[in-house]
Amino acid sequence: MSTYMANEANTTQAWFVIDATDKxxxxxxxxxxxxxxxxHKPTYTPHCxxxxxxxxxxxxxxxxxGNKWESKSYQTYSHYAGGLKITSAxxxxxxxxxxxxYQAVKRMVPRTKxxxxxxxxLKLYVGSEHPHQAQKPVELKVS
Structure with a gap:
């Protein structure tokens, strides 16, 4: 009996579309x-x-x-003196x-290669159109 380890040869990657309206x-x-x-897959392997x-x-x-539109802030720093920029949501x-x-998802994935x-x-679009029709994405319902 051996442990299953996924690699690039035996994994398939699907395309999903999510509508973020009122989420x-x-x-x-x-x-x-x-x-x-x-x-979400049974073939999940942490290093692949x-x-x-x-x-x-x-x-x-x-x-x-809540009140996060006014209270939440995003910080960027240019590494120069006085280079801190704070932007509200x-x-x-x-x-x-x-x-x-993008920032919310980025903080939830590992900080590695x-x-x-x-x-x-991850592909983010402001409107309801996207250029990935050739990949035949499946609509994903999120709650």
């Missing part, structure tokens, strides 16, 4: 990170990329619970709406 950011990010990592591709539409229509939604969901490879399979 809570954190709850949606958990489900996306699980699928990107491949933890067994996850699927995800296309998220309407990321500009996501929502936060409401400003981020106006400037870069896809960055809100494998995590960066898994994040490259």
């Amino acid at each position: 809570v950011v954190g709850r949606l990010a958990v489900q996306i990170a699980t699928i990107l990592r491949g933890k 990329d067994t996850g699927d591709f995800i296309i998220v539409l309407n990321v500009d229509k996501i929502k936060f619970t 409401k400003e981020m939604l106006a400037k870069k709406p896809d960055e809100i969901l 494998l995590g960066r490879a898994q994040m490259s399979k």
Whole structure:
């Protein structure tokens, strides 16, 4: 009896489409990170990329619970003196709406080469159109 270890030769990666309209950011990010990592499959292997591709539409229509639109902030630092920039969630939604969901998912995957490879399979779009029709993505219902 031996332990099954997945590798790139015996894994298949599917494409899924998620509509983010009126979805809570954190709850949606958990489900996306699980699928990107491949933890929803019985063939999950921690050191291999067994996850699927995800296309998220309407990321500009996501929502936060409570008072997070005003209180939540995003920080970037340029590594120069005085280079700290703090942006509120409401400003981020106006400037870069896809960055809100991207940052939420990014913090849920490993901070390694494998995590960066898994994040490259996440495709975020502001509208309801995407250029990945050739991959025949399946619509995924998330709660």
